[in-house]
Amino acid sequence: MNENVHVLNHPLLQHKLTILRNENTSTKDFRELVSEIAMLMTYEATRDLPLEEVTVKTPVDTGTFQTLSGKKMAIVPILRAGLGMVDGVLKMIPAARVGHIGLYRDPATLKPVKYYCKMPADIASRDVLIVDPMLATGGSASAAITFMKEYGCKHIKLMDVLAAPEGIERIQQEHPDVEIYVAAVDSHLNDHGYIVPGLGDAGDRIFGTK
Numbered sequence: 001m002n003e004n005v006h007v008l009n010h011p012l013l014q015h016k017l018t019i020l021r022n023e024n025t026s027t028k029d030f031r032e033l034v035s036e037i038a039m040l041m042t043y044e045a046t047r048d049l050p051l052e053e054v055t056v057k058t059p060v061d062t063g064t065f066q067t068l069s070g071k072k073m074a075i076v077p078i079l080r081a082g083l084g085m086v087d088g089v090l091k092m093i094p095a096a097r098v099g100h101i102g103l104y105r106d107p108a109t110l111k112p113v114k115y116y117c118k119m120p121a122d123i124a125s126r127d128v129l130i131v132d133p134m135l136a137t138g139g140s141a142s143a144a145i146t147f148m149k150e151y152g153c154k155h156i157k158l159m160d161v162l163a164a165p166e167g168i169e170r171i172q173q174e175h176p177d178v179e180i181y182v183a184a185v186d187s188h189l190n191d192h193g194y195i196v197p198g199l200g201d202a203g204d205r206i207f208g209t210k
């Protein structure tokens, strides 16, 4: 793993992730935890946001202080599972726009199939944060990054709760310019492309569809 991969091993993230992994965790708790984890991860993924100085009159004196320079951002969840992270990210970056990419993994080939796409009109001028709880083979994330590049996006980050080494390697090879933020990297993928030990199918667990 190179310097573009950020494994955010904060104790709060690890604690919440362990609850996510438990097969007995309810749909309600799973959904809330994914959102909380996304919020905490956003804190780290936005560490390099540019600041500018403003003059502010406090009740005591006038001073020069720092404020976000107003960089335009877009969050792009990979449907469905990525939707579970949107609220958490928006709590940290409320002015961000949201674009959607619908992708599902063909269970036989494990290749991503695109079924939906809707982006803000000015997406090319925005910094993009692609979110999906799971980076498994990396096929879905790599396709999503390629779409965003086709839209003209220049600054793209990828944020996943959990990754497999295979997925990280693929993104590094196919999109070496993209910074990756994950809370943990698990052992490997099983024959069905699921992360081991992982947490199962994130979309099904967020929406209670299994």
Ligand SMILES: O=c1ccn([C@@H]2O[C@H](COP(=O)(O)O)[C@@H](O)[C@H]2O)c(=O)[nH]1
Residues within 6 Å of the ligand: 078, 079, 080, 081, 105, 110, 112, 132, 134, 135, 136, 137, 138, 139, 140, 141, 167, 193, 194, 195, 196, 198, 199, 200, 201, 202, 203
């Ligand atoms: O353990 C897993 C593995 C994958 N998913 C879902 O699949 C895609 C990511 O798979 P890629 O192979 O990286 O394309 C992701 O969107 C998840 O929805 C999963 O839920 N659990």
Ligand SMILES: O=P(O)(O)OP(=O)(O)O
Residues within 6 Å of the ligand: 078, 079, 080, 081, 082, 103, 104, 105, 106, 140, 201, 202, 203, 204
């Ligand atoms: O990647 P998939 O097929 O698991 O899709 P979803 O996020 O809709 O569960």
Ligand SMILES: [Mg+2]
Residues within 6 Å of the ligand: 081, 201, 202, 203, 204
């Ligand atoms: Mg799924």
